[in-house]
Amino acid sequence: xxxKKLELSTPAPVLxxxxxxxxxEETKMAKNVASLPFVxxxxxxxxxxxxxxxxxxxxxxxxxxxxxxxxxxxxIGCGMAAIKTPFLADKLEGKLKKIRLDIEAAIPVGxxxxxxxxxxxSNWQGWLDFKELHRGVQDLNIKAMKQLGSLGGGxxxxxxxxxx
Numbered sequence: 001x002x003x004k005k006l007e008l009s010t011p012a013p014v015l016x017x018x019x020x021x022x023x024x025e026e027t028k029m030a031k032n033v034a035s036l037p038f039v040x041x042x043x044x045x046x047x048x049x050x051x052x053x054x055x056x057x058x059x060x061x062x063x064x065x066x067x068x069x070x071x072x073x074x075x076i077g078c079g080m081a082a083i084k085t086p087f088l089a090d091k092l093e094g095k096l097k098k099i100r101l102d103i104e105a106a107i108p109v110g111x112x113x114x115x116x117x118x119x120x121x122s123n124w125q126g127w128l129d130f131k132e133l134h135r136g137v138q139d140l141n142i143k144a145m146k147q148l149g150s151l152g153g154g155x156x157x158x159x160x161x162x163x164x
């Protein structure tokens with residue numbers, strides 16, 4: 001499916017693969033994101049793009065000298081980390097799929113959790129603060145311990161690797 005360049009007066013162009021016409025609020029949100037000073041090259045809108053919080057759900061916002069893991073919604077950045085590595089793209093040619101699969105195999109996602117709790121996790125004094133939380137979650141500290149280092153429940157987020 002070919003993309004369409006939206007006619008917006010923004011510093012970065014918006015390329016859309018949307019399978020529907022954007023409404024006024026969607027267009028306004030796309031324009032706001034494409035006006036951010038750190039957008040790299042363009043903003044891309046996927047076929048099922050729709051309103052979000054901050055940015056359109058289904059938008060891809062590449063950035064230069066900025067990381068915005070929660071551009072869409074409030075908790076969408078959970079499970080995200082930006083880590084600078086010494087690897088350059090030409091050294092990883094043909095290896096990215098295996099690297100991604102290895103990472104996904106090592107990190108529990110969705111409703112999965114770690115089978116064992118690391119000693120350093122269970123020794124963290126912050127777990128004592130659970131008694132100060134709402135009664136409905138006070139007894140969930142063991143579940144939280146098992147989910148630390150996972151991508152949490154209910155989500156199957158795609159892994160994104162940024163290579164220089």
